[in-house]
Each structure stands twice: as C-alpha cells, then as structure tokens.
Amino acid sequence: MAIDVHTLADAIERANRAMGGLTDQLNAADAKLGDGDTGTMLARLIGSFAAVDLQNAPDLGAGFMALAKTGAASTGSSLGTLIVTAMMTAGKASAGQDAIEWNGLSQILLAVRDAAMARGKAELGAKTIIDGLDALARAIAGKDDPAAIAAAAREAMDQALLEFRERPSAIGRARMFAEKSVGLDDPGMLALAEIVRAVTTNHSATALA
Amino acid sequence: MKKLINDPADYVDEMLDGLCLAHPGLRRVGDDRRAIVHSVAMWPGKVGVVSGGGSGHLPLFTGYVGPGLLDACAIGNVFEGPTINSCQDAIAAADRGAGVLCLFGNYGGDRMNFEMASEFAALEGVETRTVLGTDDIASARPAEGHKRRGVAGLIFAYKAAGAMAEAGGDLDAVASIAQKVVDRTRTIGVALSSCQIPGAAGPNFTIADDEIEFGMGIHGEPGIWRHKIRPADELVDEMIAMLLAERPAGVSRVAVLVNSLGSTPFEELFILYRRAAQQLDAAGLTIVRPLIGPYVTSMEMGGASISLCFLDDEIEGLLAAPADCPFWKVG
Numbered sequence: 322m323a324i325d326v327h328t329l330a331d332a333i334e335r336a337n338r339a340m341g342g343l344t345d346q347l348n349a350a351d352a353k354l355g356d357g358d359t360g361t362m363l364a365r366l367i368g369s370f371a372a373v374d375l376q377n378a379p380d381l382g383a384g385f386m387a388l389a390k391t392g393a394a395s396t397g398s399s400l401g402t403l404i405v406t407a408m409m410t411a412g413k414a415s416a417g418q419d420a421i422e423w424n425g426l427s428q429i430l431l432a433v434r435d436a437a438m439a440r441g442k443a444e445l446g447a448k449t450i451i452d453g454l455d456a457l458a459r460a461i462a463g464k465d466d467p468a469a470i471a472a473a474a475r476e477a478m479d480q481a482l483l484e485f486r487e488r489p490s491a492i493g494r495a496r497m498f499a500e501k502s503v504g505l506d507d508p509g510m511l512a513l514a515e516i517v518r519a520v521t522t523n524h525s526a527t528a529l530a
Numbered sequence: 531m532k533k534l535i536n537d538p539a540d541y542v543d544e545m546l547d548g549l550c551l552a553h554p555g556l557r558r559v560g561d562d563r564r565a566i567v568h569s570v571a572m573w574p575g576k577v578g579v580v581s582g583g584g585s586g587h588l589p590l591f592t593g594y595v596g597p598g599l600l601d602a603c604a605i606g607n608v609f610e611g612p613t614i615n616s617c618q619d620a621i622a623a624a625d626r627g628a629g630v631l632c633l634f635g636n637y638g639g640d641r642m643n644f645e646m647a648s649e650f651a652a653l654e655g656v657e658t659r660t661v662l663g664t665d666d667i668a669s670a671r672p673a674e675g676h677k678r679r680g681v682a683g684l685i686f687a688y689k690a691a692g693a694m695a696e697a698g699g700d701l702d703a704v705a706s707i708a709q710k711v712v713d714r715t716r717t718i719g720v721a722l723s724s725c726q727i728p729g730a731a732g733p734n735f736t737i738a739d740d741e742i743e744f745g746m747g748i749h750g751e752p753g754i755w756r757h758k759i760r761p762a763d764e765l766v767d768e769m770i771a772m773l774l775a776e777r778p779a780g781v782s783r784v785a786v787l788v789n790s791l792g793s794t795p796f797e798e799l800f801i802l803y804r805r806a807a808q809q810l811d812a813a814g815l816t817i818v819r820p821l822i823g824p825y826v827t828s829m830e831m832g833g834a835s836i837s838l839c840f841l842d843d844e845i846e847g848l849l850a851a852p853a854d855c856p857f858w859k860v861g
Contacts, residue, residue: 356609356749357730393646394562397584397611399639402646405614440642498752 322467323420326384330375332520333388337371339519340364346515351508354490354498359508362398367516369395380419385412400509403437403450410436424465430458447491448502450509456481457517471521478514482506531726531733531830538729542585542607549592553856556595559602560619564612566592567602567623568855577695577704578602578624581634581688582612582644586727587748589857590826591634594685598853598860599692600633604643608727608829609734609749611639617647621656629657629701633691633708635680636662659705663687665717665837668745668753672776681748682789682826683715683837685858686849693851711845716776717787718769719835721746721753725792725828734831744768748791748828762798766805766836773838774813784815785849787837792827794834799823802834810838819849825857 340363347360369391378384389408392401410433415421421429434454438444443451460477461470490502535541546566550556559565572578582604583591592603601624604612612620621630630651632644641662648658663680670677691708699707721743724733735750737743742760745753788803790796799822810817818841826835839845852861 356727356734358610358727362610393614395613397606397613397616397639397643399611399642402611402614402639402642406642406646440645441638 323422324381324426325420326375326378326381329381329384333367333370333373333375335520336516337367339516340367343512343515343519347508347512350506350511353505354502355508358398359400359512362396362401363512366392366396366401366404380415380417381421382412382414382416382418385409385415388412399441400450400512403441403509406436406440407433407454422465423467423470424463426470427458427462427464430454430461434458441492443492446488448485448488448507448510449490449492450507450513452485452507453478453481453510453513457513474517474521478517482510482514485510533726533728533830535728541728542605545585545588546592546605549588549856556592556856559623560616562613562616564606564616565602565604565619565623566595567620568595568597570597572601572624572626574626575628576626577628577699577701578621578626578630579688579691579695579704580604580620580624580630580632581684582606582617582620582632583634583637583640584609584611586725586829587827589824590682590684593857594688594855596853596855597692598696598851599688599855599858601692601695604647606639611637611643614643614646614650617644618650621647621651621658622654625651625656629659631691631695631701631704631708632658632660633684633687634663635684636664636676636678637680657701659701661687661691661705661708661712663712665712665715666747667716667718667772667776669747669751679747679751681717681719681837682787682835683712683717683839685787685825686715686785686837686839686845687711689851689853689858689860690845690848692853693848696851707844707848711839714778714781714840714842714845715837716773716840717835717837718745718772719748719753719789719791719833720744720765720769721750721791721831721833722759723793723830723832724750725831734828742833746833748826748831750828750831762801763805766802767809769836770806770809770813773836777813778840781840781842782814782816783818783841783846784810785819785821785839785841785846786810786817787821787825787835787839789821789826789835789837790824791831791833791835792824793830793832796823799834802836806836818846821858
C-alpha cells in the first residue's frame with residue numbers, strides 16, 4: 322500500500338478532528354508571545370482542507386494542489402502561507418502520480434522544508450516549524466513501513482520540541498522577545514507535533530500507521 | 531474592552547461594506563471581495579500601485595485607494611495578512627499592461643503572500659515589483675534596516691509612487707521612487723494603552739495606566755523602553771533626536787506626520803506637533819506639508835507616532851501632486 326489521495330484524505334480528516342481539542346491549546350501557546358490566534362487560524366485552514374473532495378482528485382499531485390488552492394483563499398497568516406507552500410511543493414513533487422511509496426515521503430518533506438525556508442527566509446535552528454519539518458524528514462528517511470514511520474515521526478517531534486524549548490526564537494515576531502521565548506514551545510512547531518500525533522495515532526486501514 | 535460590533539467574525543466584511551457605502555468611489559472585488567479598487571478609470575499603460583495588509587489600521591491600507599495613490603489594496607483579517615488570492619485580485623485589478631508595484635509593510639505574512647501572488651501574476655504575464663516599507667526605527671538597528679517594520683511613514687511612499695504612476699512613469703521609475711521615499715523616511719511611536727482584536731479574550735498587550743512604551747509597534751510589538759509617562763515635550767525631544775540621528779546629509783526640508791494610533795485625540799497630537807516643529811526648526815529643517823491626525827491606527831490603541839520624510843526636489847514635487855482618497859486629499 323502506498324500514499325494516495327485516500328491516505329491524504331484520511332490524514333486531513335484526522336487532523337481536522339484533532340483541531341477540536343487543539344485549538345485552545347495552540348491559541349494559548351501563541352498568546353504567550355503573539356496574537357494568540359494560531360489555533361483558530363489552523364482550525365479554519367484545516368477545516369477548509371477537510372471540505373475539499375480529495376477522493377475524486379485525478380491523482381495525488383492534483384489532490385495536494387487542490388489543498389493549496391483552498392488554503393490560498395483561507396488564510397493570510399505566515400504559518401498558513403507556509404502550509405500552503407508545503408501543499409504546493411508536495412503537489413509538484415507528486416504531480417501526475419496516483420501514489421508515492423512510503424520510502425519517498427522523507428524526500429517530499431525535505432523539499433517542503435527547503436521551500437518553507439525559501440518562502441519564509443528562515444534558517445534552520447531559528448526555532449520554527451521548519452526545524453520540526455527537518456527533524457521529521459530526517460527521522461523517517463530510509464523507512465518504508467507505515468507503522469515504523471509513524472513511530473519515528475512521533476518520536477522525532479517530541480525530541481524536536483524538547484531540543485528547541487530552551488532555545489531563543491530567532492525569527493519573526495518572537496525574535497523580538499528572544500529571552501522570553503526560552504522555555505516556550507514555538508507555536509508552529511507545536512502545531513506540527515500535535516497534528517503528526519493525531520494523524521499517526523489510532524490507525525485505520527488507510528492511514529499512516 | 532467594549533466595541534461597537536456585531537459578530538466578531540463579520541468585523542472586517544461589515545467594515546468594508548460600510549467604507550464602500552460611505553465612499554462610493556471605492557468597491558470590493560475578487561472571489562472573497564477582499565480587494566478594494568477605486569472607480570476612476572485607469573488609462574491603458576499606466577503602472578498599477580497596489581498595497582495590502584491586515585485590517586485594524588484604518589485609514590491604512592484600504593483608505594488610501596484613490597487616484598494619485600493606490601489603485602488597489604488587498605485586505606486581510608485583523609492583524610493578519612491578506613490571503614494570496616486577495617493579493618492576486620488586487621494585482622489583477624491594478625494591471626493595465628505596464629506592470630504593478632506591490633508596496634506594503636515589511637511583515638512576514640504580507641511579504642510571503644504578495645510574493646506568491648506575484649509568482650502567479652507572472653504566469654499570466656503581469657510584471658510586478660516589490661518595495662517594502664521599513665520606516666520603524668525602533669524595530670531594528672540602522673545596520674539591519676532591511677529588517678525594520680513598516681508603519682505610518684509608508685503613506686509617503688504611497689503618495690510618491692502614486693504620483694509617479696499618474697505622471698506616466700514606467701514600472702522601474704515607480705518602484706525606484708517608492709524605494710527612495712522608503713529609504714528617506716523614519717518613524718518612531720509611543721504607546722499608552724492597548725487595543726483588542728475583535729473576539730479575542732483580552733487586550734493585545736497590557737500596560738499600566740501610568741506607563742508608556744517607547745518604540746512599540748502597531749501590533750503591540752515590544753519597543754525600546756517602558757517607564758512612567760513623561761511630559762509630552764520630553765517624549766518629543768527623544769523621538770525627534772532619534773529620527774534626526776538618521777538624517778541624510780544635505781537635507782534641509784522635511785515632511786512631517788504626527789499620527790494618532792487610534793484613541794489619542796487631535797489636541798494631544800497638536801501638542802506633540804508644536805514641540806516637534808520647534809525641534810526641527812532648531813535643527814535647520816523646514817517643514818513641508820505637515821500631516822496631523824489618525825493616518826495609521828491600531829483600532830483603539832492609545833499613543834502616537836512621528837514620521838519624517840527627508841525631502842529632495844523630486845519627492846517634494848510628487849507629494850504636492852493631486853491625489854484623492856477618503857482620508858487624504860491633495861490639490
């Protein structure tokens with residue numbers, strides 16, 4: 322079994338369900354140094370993704386592109402735009418393919434990481450969602466078993482949060498509060514970790530693990 | 531914090547509806563109607579001038595759509611950048627075949643979304659240039675001027691770029707004058723009280739009744755210092771001294787904007803302007819076209835900013851050219 326539009330639709334559905342319980346948590350994490358709207362924005366964005374008819378997308382690349390198009394109309398926030406960039410990048414990488422093999426997921430995540438760095442003009446180590454993507458991509462490299470990928474992904478995100486929590490933020494609004502950011506999770510990285518957890522836990526027949 | 535609103539989710543759209551009803555020269559366009567254009571016909575071959583940003587700052591951004599200023603503007607939710615689609619809609623609306631200048635404040639979301647919209651526009655054969663407003667001197671040191679945020683001084687760049695486009699300047703000329711004005715404009719603000727995003731549980735930041743924050747950004751970004759409030763003249767002296775520390779050589783004329791961040795009244799703005807004029811005169815600078823009032827706000831935030839645009843003959847001429855939008859008329 323490979324990753325196809327049904328896998329993608331299932332992951333979106335899981336993430337959307339999880340946002341019901343994550344919205345307040347992510348808003349609270351963002352409110353410590355920011356506007357406090359990360360959870361609300363993500364709930365709106367992922368909700369718009371869930372309304373996309375992925376099951377009838379002609380191929381996986383078209384499915385990702387449909388998500389990108391929907392996202393582009395849904396949010397103007399920095400994090401939201403990075404997610405749209407991720408969908409476009411994955412769409413280009415899987416254009417015209419019905420499915421990609423599990424062992425190809427790491428390469429797509431690395432491409433997403435690089436695209437997000439270019440779009441956000443961010444470096445690795447700045448304590449952003451990009452560091453989470455980097456940890457995720459490296460952790461699952463060379464793996465082709467969905468259950469093993471799921472376990473490695475969860476472990477990588479836990480480690481990334483632990484590693485970066487005590488570092489100062491170096492980009493965006495949080496950089497202006499660099500000292501205060503020590504000891505706090507980056508809201509974008511935390512959101513990625515929680516969504517990875519939601520997508521990879523309690524697996525069904527078509528999901529990630 | 532009390533507000534005269536209905537459902538917070540409708541705040542931006544209801545505001546835009548009211549703006550366009552009050553000013554019939556403006557109308558909403560695009561799939562989500564989050565781009566604002568003016569109804570004066572743009573002649574074929576005119577360079578378009580577009581801006582955009584989050585809501586909550588009126589008259590910025592949409593209030594500066596009009597002949598001689600912006601041709602179109604993309605608008606997002608409160609303190610959130612406009613969507614990529616809205617940026618695309620604004621660029622498309624302003625395109626008359628000679629390219630479009632995207633002129634907006636240096637904020638991550640706005641920059642990323644206009645970049646992506648410009649890439650989509652390029653696929654459709656529309657050439658764009660980007661100039662970022664970076665006038666807030668509190669947000670980064672001079673050596674890192676490219677990291678500074680765009681605040682109230684952005685309107686001087688709107689005016690000059692709009693005038694250059696009306697005069698028939700090509701895309702390079704319009705982008706060049708916008709960059710020149712940005713390079714010669716500096717702003718510093720002081721905040722007295724917070725604002726609150728509609729629907730949020732609390733204010734955007736907290737500050738004691740007897741405190742003032744020097745250099746705070748228009749979304750509550752931290753400033754340079756926070757202390758007990760001081761007399762207005764002392765604050766203006768410190769603000770003007772910081773602004774003049776970056777005065778270009780050979781400049782003798784300056785445009786001044788004393789701007790309310792929302793709830794600070796005209797009376798206090800004129801008290802600030804009085805002292806600023808004294809200090810600029812003492813520095814050998816002649817004030818041209820002073821602007822005093824709420825030009826770039828943060829809803830009900832208390833406080834003010836002072837912007838200086840260091841003039842040359844070209845910029846001064848463009849600032850004097852006719853322009854007409856709901857909040858700024860020249861000529």
